[in-house]
Amino acid sequence: MNNDRSISVLLVDNHPLVLEGLRAVLETYEHIRVVGTAGGVTQGLELAAVEMPDIVLLDINMPKISGIDAIELFRSALPSTKVLMLSMHDNREYISASILRGATGYILKDVPNEEIVAAIETVAAGRTYFSTGVSDVLLQRQQKAKNELLPITPREREILALLAAGHSNRAIAGQLDLSVGTIETHRKTIKRKLGLSTTAELTRIAIEHGLLEAD
Structure with a gap:
């Protein structure tokens, strides 16, 4: 993709160590700009309203408001912002629910850092991205469909x-x-x-x- 313009990313995860790790990794890439981190959905929505990020990288397991329910909240408040789900679960119901609510990508937390960056770049370019483990689950569903x-x-x-x-x-x-x-x-x-x-x-x-x- 064209790196003349940086991609702004908001990180939303209730694990401080995950947030710090993701931020540290993403800030090593010149074309990615982390505009903030949030430990909850409400805080994430407040930050997003101010920063207007290109992408919200959102954990699926969040307290009070789940990541899946939060997708619609972010999409409603910021229609031009893409939501990229980050999860430990390769459960087909979670994946399908995320897509149905409006997420444009779903990646697993155990993927290499380079794949997280590739997912951000792909989603920012207007396409969908599903990490390898997720793709396998989707392909199983495709065989039936x-x-x-x-x-x-x-x-x-x-x-x-x-x-x-x-x-x-x-x-x-x-x-x-x-x-x-x-x-x-x-x-x-x-x-x-x-x-x-x-x-x-x-x-x-x-x-x-x-x-x-x-x-």
């Missing part, structure tokens, strides 16, 4: 994959040589056919059916 046919056309599958990957209507229109209005119509049709209401749900369906590869 691929046996279930989606009731959409090949063109709609193509557009669904692009939407789930984070591309805008305008970008998809340019790529497929269609009008923006046509892409928006396809988006509405896909949501209606699949009984979905949000882009997060589109992303979840695309991943489960193998239309969007986990990085």
Whole structure:
């Protein structure tokens, strides 16, 4: 990605040693700027409102308000901020719930530091990122989901994959040589056919059916 602009990151984790370790690691990278740390969701939301970070790196196990419930709070307060989950759990329910609530990535705490940085870079670039252990869980779900046919056309599958990957209507229109209005119509049709209401749900369906590869 283009390193001319730094990526601002807010760290939210209730373990002080984890916060200190993550901050120390990330601050060794010139293109990543840690704008603050928080030991709880409420404090994290207050800091985020002031700092407007590009990414919130959020622990899934938080006191009072869970990381999963906090995703919607951060996304509602800061629509342009991406939420990247950090967890010890490779549980499919946690992963699916995080995606459904609007997280754009999910990485495990035991991954190398370089992978955490890669996840931050990928999410900042507008794409999704799932660490290796998470990808394995998603692939297991994909094997089951691929046996279930989606009731959409090949063109709609193509557009669904692009939407789930984070591309805008305008970008998809340019790529497929269609009008923006046509892409928006396809988006509405896909949501209606699949009984979905949000882009997060589109992303979840695309991943489960193998239309969007986990990085």
